[in-house]
Amino acid sequence: MTSPESASPSRPAKAAGFALLGVAAVALVIGVVSLFGGGSSDDTPPVAEGSSTAPPASTSSSASSSEAPASTSSSPVTTTASPTAPASSVPPPPVTQPGVTKAPVRVYNNSTITGLASKASDEVRANGWEVAETGNYAGGTIPTTTVYYRPGTEEEAAAKELASVLRARVEPRFDGIQAAASGVILIVTNDYQGASKNK
Structure with missing residues (x-):
C-alpha cells in the first residue's frame, strides 16, 4: 500500500511551473505595452527645457475659446x-x-x-x-x-x-x-x- 506522501514531490514542481508561467505572462504584457504604447512617432525628440506643455484637455466641443492665452519664451x-x-x-x-x-x-x-x-x-x-x-x-x-x-x-x-x-x-x-x-x-x-x- 502506498503512502500519501509519495505524490508530494510533484507539488513543488507544479507550483514552480505555474510561477514561471505567471512571470512569462507579465513579461509578455510589458513587452506588448512597450511595443504599442510608445511615444510620438516621427522620431520625436525630447521637449526643450523651459517650454510649456500642451493645453489642458477640454471636454467642450465648442469651436473656439474666448480667452487669449499668454505668451511663452520658447516652443517645443x-x-x-x-x-x-x-x-x-x-x-x-x-x-x-x-x-x-x-x-x-x-x-x-x-x-x-x-x-x-x-x-x-x-x-x-x-x-x-x-x-x-x-x-x-x-x-x-x-x-x-x-x-x-x-x-x-x-x-x-x-x-x-x-x-x-x-x-x-x-x-x-x-x-x-x-x-x-x-x-x-x-x-x-x-x-x-x-x-x-x-x-
Missing part, C-alpha cells in the same frame, strides 16, 4: 523644412470664401502614427494651402486634431476654413505655441480624419 516644436511641390503636381486651389486669405500652415505630429504630419501636409497642399513646415509637437498630449490661430489676425478665418475642410477642431493658440512663427498651426493626433470627401 521640432520642424523640418517642407519641400515645395513641383508646379505641375499642384492642383488648382478650391473656391474659398470671399476675403479669406490662406495663411501658411505648419503641420505637427502629436500621434503615435509614423509619418502622419507628412500625410496631413499632402492633404493640406491638395486643398490649395501652402505648407510652411512639418515636424513633431512634443510639448504634451493634444486631445484631438486641432487647427490653431492667433486671435485678432487674419489667421482666424483661415484656420476656421482649414478646420472645416479637415473636419478638425479650431481654437486660439495656447501657451506652448504662442512663440511659434506666424501662420496657421495644424497639430494632428491619432483621430485625424483628413479632408472631407464630400466637396
Whole structure:
C-alpha cells in the first residue's frame, strides 16, 4: 500500500511551473505595452527645457475659446523644412470664401502614427494651402486634431476654413505655441480624419 506522501514531490514542481508561467505572462504584457504604447512617432525628440506643455484637455466641443492665452519664451516644436511641390503636381486651389486669405500652415505630429504630419501636409497642399513646415509637437498630449490661430489676425478665418475642410477642431493658440512663427498651426493626433470627401 502506498503512502500519501509519495505524490508530494510533484507539488513543488507544479507550483514552480505555474510561477514561471505567471512571470512569462507579465513579461509578455510589458513587452506588448512597450511595443504599442510608445511615444510620438516621427522620431520625436525630447521637449526643450523651459517650454510649456500642451493645453489642458477640454471636454467642450465648442469651436473656439474666448480667452487669449499668454505668451511663452520658447516652443517645443521640432520642424523640418517642407519641400515645395513641383508646379505641375499642384492642383488648382478650391473656391474659398470671399476675403479669406490662406495663411501658411505648419503641420505637427502629436500621434503615435509614423509619418502622419507628412500625410496631413499632402492633404493640406491638395486643398490649395501652402505648407510652411512639418515636424513633431512634443510639448504634451493634444486631445484631438486641432487647427490653431492667433486671435485678432487674419489667421482666424483661415484656420476656421482649414478646420472645416479637415473636419478638425479650431481654437486660439495656447501657451506652448504662442512663440511659434506666424501662420496657421495644424497639430494632428491619432483621430485625424483628413479632408472631407464630400466637396
